Amino acid sequence: MSQKRTKKVIVILSVGLVLTCSLLVFRYYRQPTGQSVPHSSEKTPTSTAPSQSTSVELIEPYTGEIVPVSNRFSVKTPNGWTASISNTTNFLAIMFARPNQLESLVYNAEKTPLIEQQGIPAWNGLTEHFFIIAPEASRAFNPANHLEITSEPFTFNDGTIGIKYFVVKHASEANKLGGLQKDTEWQGRTYIYEKDGKHIEAHLALYPSSTIDIEFYENVVKTLKLQVQP
Numbered sequence: 001m002s003q004k005r006t007k008k009v010i011v012i013l014s015v016g017l018v019l020t021c022s023l024l025v026f027r028y029y030r031q032p033t034g035q036s037v038p039h040s041s042e043k044t045p046t047s048t049a050p051s052q053s054t055s056v057e058l059i060e061p062y063t064g065e066i067v068p069v070s071n072r073f074s075v076k077t078p079n080g081w082t083a084s085i086s087n088t089t090n091f092l093a094i095m096f097a098r099p100n101q102l103e104s105l106v107y108n109a110e111k112t113p114l115i116e117q118q119g120i121p122a123w124n125g126l127t128e129h130f131f132i133i134a135p136e137a138s139r140a141f142n143p144a145n146h147l148e149i150t151s152e153p154f155t156f157n158d159g160t161i162g163i164k165y166f167v168v169k170h171a172s173e174a175n176k177l178g179g180l181q182k183d184t185e186w187q188g189r190t191y192i193y194e195k196d197g198k199h200i201e202a203h204l205a206l207y208p209s210s211t212i213d214i215e216f217y218e219n220v221v222k223t224l225k226l227q228v229q230p
Contacts, residue, residue, distance in 0.1 A: 132202045
Protein backbone atom coordinates (compact mmCIF):
# COMPACT_ATOMS: atom_id res chain seq x y z
CA MET A 1 0.00 0.00 0.00
CA SER A 2 2.80 2.35 0.87
CA GLN A 3 4.56 1.57 -2.41
CA LYS A 4 1.46 2.56 -4.43
CA ARG A 5 1.19 5.81 -2.49
CA THR A 6 4.88 6.56 -3.09
CA LYS A 7 4.53 5.93 -6.85
CA LYS A 8 1.48 8.17 -6.96
CA VAL A 9 3.40 11.02 -5.29
CA ILE A 10 6.29 10.59 -7.71
CA VAL A 11 3.93 10.73 -10.70
CA ILE A 12 2.30 13.90 -9.40
CA LEU A 13 5.68 15.57 -8.84
CA SER A 14 6.84 14.53 -12.32
CA VAL A 15 3.75 15.96 -13.96
CA GLY A 16 4.15 19.21 -11.99
CA LEU A 17 7.78 19.49 -13.03
CA VAL A 18 6.89 18.98 -16.71
CA LEU A 19 4.15 21.61 -16.55
CA THR A 20 6.49 24.10 -14.87
CA CYS A 21 9.18 23.61 -17.52
CA SER A 22 6.63 23.94 -20.31
CA LEU A 23 5.33 27.21 -18.85
CA LEU A 24 8.85 28.65 -18.59
CA VAL A 25 9.64 27.71 -22.19
CA PHE A 26 6.34 29.21 -23.35
CA ARG A 27 6.99 32.54 -21.52
CA TYR A 28 10.53 32.70 -22.95
CA TYR A 29 9.36 32.49 -26.56
CA ARG A 30 6.52 34.92 -25.93
CA GLN A 31 9.03 37.74 -25.14
CA PRO A 32 9.71 40.27 -27.98
CA THR A 33 12.98 39.89 -29.88
CA GLY A 34 15.91 41.50 -28.10
CA GLN A 35 14.23 41.53 -24.68
CA SER A 36 15.75 38.31 -23.39
CA VAL A 37 18.76 40.25 -22.04
CA PRO A 38 17.89 42.73 -19.28
CA HIS A 39 18.86 46.40 -19.81
CA SER A 40 19.67 49.13 -17.37
CA SER A 41 16.74 51.38 -16.56
CA GLU A 42 19.02 54.49 -16.59
CA LYS A 43 18.65 56.78 -19.58
CA THR A 44 21.65 58.13 -21.45
CA PRO A 45 21.98 61.87 -20.74
CA THR A 46 21.19 64.10 -23.70
CA SER A 47 24.07 66.42 -24.58
CA THR A 48 23.19 70.11 -24.64
CA ALA A 49 26.43 71.09 -26.40
CA PRO A 50 26.09 72.24 -30.02
CA SER A 51 27.13 69.77 -32.66
CA GLN A 52 29.63 72.25 -34.05
CA SER A 53 31.12 75.54 -32.95
CA THR A 54 29.51 78.65 -34.39
CA SER A 55 30.98 82.14 -34.48
CA VAL A 56 28.84 85.08 -33.40
CA GLU A 57 29.14 88.13 -35.62
CA LEU A 58 28.77 91.43 -33.82
CA ILE A 59 26.29 93.74 -35.48
CA GLU A 60 27.32 97.40 -35.60
CA PRO A 61 24.48 99.71 -34.50
CA TYR A 62 25.17 102.08 -37.41
CA THR A 63 27.41 102.64 -40.42
CA GLY A 64 29.74 105.59 -40.59
CA GLU A 65 33.23 106.93 -41.12
CA ILE A 66 36.07 106.73 -38.61
CA VAL A 67 37.22 110.35 -38.31
CA PRO A 68 40.59 111.21 -36.68
CA VAL A 69 41.17 114.44 -34.75
CA SER A 70 44.76 115.75 -34.85
CA ASN A 71 46.27 112.30 -34.38
CA ARG A 72 44.91 112.34 -30.82
CA PHE A 73 41.70 110.33 -31.05
CA SER A 74 39.13 109.07 -33.52
CA VAL A 75 35.38 108.53 -33.48
CA LYS A 76 33.03 106.76 -35.87
CA THR A 77 30.79 109.52 -37.25
CA PRO A 78 27.39 108.21 -38.38
CA ASN A 79 26.43 108.45 -42.03
CA GLY A 80 24.23 111.45 -42.73
CA TRP A 81 25.68 113.53 -39.88
CA THR A 82 27.66 116.77 -40.11
CA ALA A 83 30.72 117.37 -37.94
CA SER A 84 33.19 120.23 -37.46
CA ILE A 85 36.78 119.69 -36.33
CA SER A 86 38.97 122.05 -34.33
CA ASN A 87 42.72 121.46 -34.59
CA THR A 88 43.67 124.32 -32.30
CA THR A 89 46.41 123.24 -29.92
CA ASN A 90 44.41 124.01 -26.79
CA PHE A 91 41.10 122.83 -28.27
CA LEU A 92 41.39 119.54 -30.13
CA ALA A 93 37.78 118.60 -30.64
CA ILE A 94 35.05 117.44 -32.98
CA MET A 95 31.54 118.89 -32.72
CA PHE A 96 28.51 117.30 -34.29
CA ALA A 97 26.03 119.84 -35.71
CA ARG A 98 26.00 123.29 -34.07
CA PRO A 99 24.81 124.39 -30.62
CA ASN A 100 21.04 123.91 -30.31
CA GLN A 101 20.95 121.96 -33.55
CA LEU A 102 21.11 118.39 -32.30
CA GLU A 103 17.91 117.48 -34.09
CA SER A 104 19.54 118.35 -37.41
CA LEU A 105 21.66 115.23 -37.04
CA VAL A 106 19.63 112.73 -39.03
CA TYR A 107 21.13 109.29 -39.55
CA ASN A 108 21.18 108.17 -43.18
CA ALA A 109 22.99 104.90 -43.76
CA GLU A 110 23.33 105.63 -47.49
CA LYS A 111 24.95 109.07 -47.14
CA THR A 112 28.55 109.54 -46.01
CA PRO A 113 29.02 112.13 -43.22
CA LEU A 114 30.05 115.69 -43.98
CA ILE A 115 33.25 116.60 -42.13
CA GLU A 116 34.20 120.27 -41.97
CA GLN A 117 37.59 121.62 -40.90
CA GLN A 118 36.37 125.14 -40.10
CA GLY A 119 36.67 124.94 -36.33
CA ILE A 120 33.99 125.06 -33.66
CA PRO A 121 32.03 128.23 -32.84
CA ALA A 122 31.80 129.60 -29.32
CA TRP A 123 28.43 129.78 -27.61
CA ASN A 124 26.79 131.32 -24.58
CA GLY A 125 24.41 129.85 -22.07
CA LEU A 126 23.31 126.30 -21.51
CA THR A 127 22.87 125.04 -25.04
CA GLU A 128 22.14 121.62 -26.48
CA HIS A 129 25.32 120.25 -28.02
CA PHE A 130 27.41 117.14 -28.64
CA PHE A 131 31.19 117.25 -28.94
CA ILE A 132 34.31 115.24 -28.07
CA ILE A 133 37.45 116.96 -26.86
CA ALA A 134 40.98 116.23 -25.70
CA PRO A 135 41.21 119.07 -23.16
CA GLU A 136 44.21 120.51 -21.43
CA ALA A 137 44.43 119.55 -17.78
CA SER A 138 43.25 122.98 -16.67
CA ARG A 139 40.08 122.66 -18.75
CA ALA A 140 39.25 119.04 -17.93
CA PHE A 141 35.82 118.22 -16.55
CA ASN A 142 35.70 118.66 -12.77
CA PRO A 143 32.79 116.98 -10.92
CA ALA A 144 33.28 119.35 -7.99
CA ASN A 145 32.09 122.25 -10.12
CA HIS A 146 28.54 120.94 -10.23
CA LEU A 147 25.91 120.92 -7.50
CA GLU A 148 23.73 118.04 -8.74
CA ILE A 149 25.81 115.25 -10.24
CA THR A 150 25.88 111.44 -10.28
CA SER A 151 28.21 108.96 -11.94
CA GLU A 152 28.36 105.37 -13.17
CA PRO A 153 30.81 103.18 -15.14
CA PHE A 154 30.75 103.48 -18.91
CA THR A 155 32.39 100.92 -21.20
CA PHE A 156 33.79 101.89 -24.58
CA ASN A 157 33.94 99.48 -27.53
CA ASP A 158 37.69 98.93 -27.16
CA GLY A 159 37.14 97.62 -23.62
CA THR A 160 38.20 100.79 -21.82
CA ILE A 161 36.07 101.33 -18.73
CA GLY A 162 35.45 105.00 -18.12
CA ILE A 163 32.96 107.11 -16.21
CA LYS A 164 29.67 108.67 -17.24
CA TYR A 165 28.67 111.78 -15.28
CA PHE A 166 25.09 113.01 -15.29
CA VAL A 167 24.66 116.68 -14.39
CA VAL A 168 21.40 118.55 -13.80
CA LYS A 169 21.23 122.34 -13.57
CA HIS A 170 18.15 124.22 -12.41
CA ALA A 171 17.37 127.90 -12.90
CA SER A 172 19.19 129.14 -9.78
CA GLU A 173 22.49 127.60 -10.84
CA ALA A 174 21.95 128.07 -14.57
CA ASN A 175 21.60 131.84 -14.25
CA LYS A 176 25.30 132.05 -13.47
CA LEU A 177 26.07 130.28 -16.75
CA GLY A 178 23.80 132.16 -19.10
CA GLY A 179 20.49 130.76 -17.94
CA LEU A 180 18.07 128.10 -19.12
CA GLN A 181 16.90 128.40 -22.69
CA LYS A 182 13.80 126.26 -22.23
CA ASP A 183 12.22 123.75 -19.84
CA THR A 184 12.87 123.93 -16.10
CA GLU A 185 16.24 122.19 -16.10
CA TRP A 186 19.24 121.39 -18.29
CA GLN A 187 20.93 117.98 -18.47
CA GLY A 188 24.56 117.31 -19.25
CA ARG A 189 26.17 113.94 -19.83
CA THR A 190 29.97 113.74 -19.78
CA TYR A 191 31.82 110.55 -20.71
CA ILE A 192 35.43 110.25 -19.55
CA TYR A 193 37.85 108.10 -21.56
CA GLU A 194 41.32 107.63 -20.08
CA LYS A 195 43.90 105.29 -21.55
CA ASP A 196 47.69 105.23 -21.84
CA GLY A 197 47.90 108.51 -19.96
CA LYS A 198 45.51 110.29 -22.35
CA HIS A 199 42.32 112.01 -21.22
CA ILE A 200 39.39 112.51 -23.62
CA GLU A 201 35.86 113.71 -22.89
CA ALA A 202 32.57 113.43 -24.75
CA HIS A 203 29.87 115.97 -23.86
CA LEU A 204 26.19 115.53 -24.66
CA ALA A 205 23.90 118.29 -23.38
CA LEU A 206 20.18 118.66 -23.91
CA TYR A 207 16.87 119.71 -22.40
CA PRO A 208 14.30 117.15 -21.20
CA SER A 209 11.93 118.07 -24.04
CA SER A 210 14.51 116.99 -26.64
CA THR A 211 13.42 114.13 -28.89
CA ILE A 212 16.87 112.79 -29.82
CA ASP A 213 17.73 109.12 -29.30
CA ILE A 214 20.24 109.29 -26.43
CA GLU A 215 21.18 105.61 -26.81
CA PHE A 216 22.23 106.23 -30.41
CA TYR A 217 24.45 109.12 -29.33
CA GLU A 218 26.02 106.94 -26.65
CA ASN A 219 26.79 104.33 -29.30
CA VAL A 220 28.78 107.03 -31.08
CA VAL A 221 30.65 107.86 -27.86
CA LYS A 222 31.54 104.19 -27.40
CA THR A 223 33.52 104.18 -30.66
CA LEU A 224 36.02 106.66 -29.21
CA LYS A 225 39.62 105.43 -29.52
CA LEU A 226 43.09 106.83 -29.17
CA GLN A 227 44.49 107.61 -32.60
CA VAL A 228 47.61 105.61 -33.43
CA GLN A 229 50.49 107.95 -34.11
CA PRO A 230 51.88 107.67 -37.67
